[in-house]
Amino acid sequence: MNQAPFEHLDVDTLAGWLADxxxxxxxxxxxxxxxxxxxxxxxxxLDNTSVAALLEEAPRERPLVVVCYHGNSSQQAAAWLGGQGYERVYSLDGGFTDWAARHPERVAR
Incomplete structure (x- = not known):
């Protein structure tokens, strides 16, 4: 295998992508x-009941970012999704906890 199934993504980079x-x-x-x-x-x-819909709907060529609580569980999910044919898969370092702490105004409730 030439390429890792996923890459790490920091909160600032994701914030920039979303702003753009x-x-x-x-x-x-x-x-x-x-x-x-x-x-x-x-x-x-995304959970076990919604993953099939994701696999059907999400374009494989579009970057896919996986978020969990702290950036640990998302690595396993990102690796699995990378194995499903997604070309660019990312695990958000620090997870939602870091996002909410650094961007509290950018949390949907």
Whole structure:
């Protein structure tokens, strides 16, 4: 394998991509209650029941960013999604916790 299945992404880079309205798919793998209480605008909740729809709908050539609580679980999910044919998969370092701390005005509730 020549390429890692995913790359690490820092909060500042994601904030810039979102500000520039870059085309990307943003998924949040935290539990449904946590997601409903706050998430990055434009993200969709991803779990075992919604992953099939993601695989059908999300373009493989569009960057895919995976968000969890702290940036740990997202690495496993990103690696798996990278194996499903997505060309550019990222795990958000620091996760939603870091995002919310650094960009509290950019949390959808």
């Amino acid at each position: 309205q870059a085309p990307l798919t943003l998924v949040d793998i935290r539990d449904p209650l946590s997601f409903s209480q706050g998430h990055i605008p434009g993200s969709r909740h």
